[in-house]
Amino acid sequence: xxxxxxxxxxxxxxxxxxxxINCSYSVGISALHWLQQHPGGGIVSLFMLSSGKxxxxxxxxxxxxxxxxxxxxxxxSHPRDSAVYICAALTGTASKLTFGTGTRLxxxx
Amino acid sequence: DTAVSQTPxxxxxxxxxxxxxxxxxxxxxxxxxxxxxxSKKFLKIMFSYNNKELIINxxxxxxxxxxxxxxxxxxxxxxxLELGDSAVYFCASSQDSGHGYTFGSGTRLTVV
Numbered sequence: 001x002x003x004x005x006x007x008x009x010x011x012x013x014x015x016x017x018x019x020x021i022n023c024s025y026s027v028g029i030s031a032l033h034w035l036q037q038h039p040g041g042g043i044v045s046l047f048m049l050s051s052g053k054x055x056x057x058x059x060x061x062x063x064x065x066x067x068x069x070x071x072x073x074x075x076x077s078h079p080r081d082s083a084v085y086i087c088a089a090l091t092g093t094a095s096k097l098t099f100g101t102g103t104r105l106x107x108x109x
Numbered sequence: 110d111t112a113v114s115q116t117p118x119x120x121x122x123x124x125x126x127x128x129x130x131x132x133x134x135x136x137x138x139x140x141x142x143x144x145x146x147x148s149k150k151f152l153k154i155m156f157s158y159n160n161k162e163l164i165i166n167x168x169x170x171x172x173x174x175x176x177x178x179x180x181x182x183x184x185x186x187x188x189x190l191e192l193g194d195s196a197v198y199f200c201a202s203s204q205d206s207g208h209g210y211t212f213g214s215g216t217r218l219t220v221v
Binding site: 030031033037041042043044045048084086088090094095096097098099101102 | 140142144149150151152153154157159164165167197199203205206207208210211212214215217
């Protein structure tokens with residue numbers, strides 16, 4: 001069993017839909033990252049959060065430290081949001097990332 | 110200016126060869142990393158350096174040797190390449206706190 005679990009693995013949505021991706025972790029963390037990997041392969045950090053909620057444009061990330069759970073929401077989804085979304089737990093003093101298996105999101109017109 | 114740059118972007122080589130991947134960051138970060146993304150797209154840490162010192166070596170075969178000549182550079186040298194080494198290798202850097210995590214664009218290594 002992975003230390004960081006994501007669901008769903010694959011997600012197809014129509015343009016405009018509200019999307020939620022979930023992440024649960026079993027390790028102690030100092031923070032959690034949400035990453036986006038586009039088909040071209042590059043990885044971008046969307047959020048780093050250690051408590052509460054963060055918002056950037058149409059993206060919202062929340063974390064519940066007690067329940068060891070985080071969610072990434074996308075409002076008014078658009079085909080350009082199609083990508084793999086990965087949650088990653090920041091652990092230890094060395095700031096290493098332990099990754100979930102990713103959620104492949106496809107947004108269609 | 111690219112914040113974390115890796116070269117080469119693609120590398121095709123024969124089994125048994127030795128190859129290097131270079132990484133440079135211009136963000137002033139103290140910590141740099143190598144991650145491996147396998148064929149199932151799963152990412153896993155290989156190494157981490159803080160200010161030129163190795164701080165994480167995550168049970169990687171000793172055919173893999175990272176080298177950090179200064180805190181802006183972290184290179185990865187691989188000896189005696191095997192088919193199973195085929196993957197995408199990502200360099201990354203961050204502040205000590207884990208803030209500002211920035212990834213390079215990846216190096217797709219194919220061993221034939």
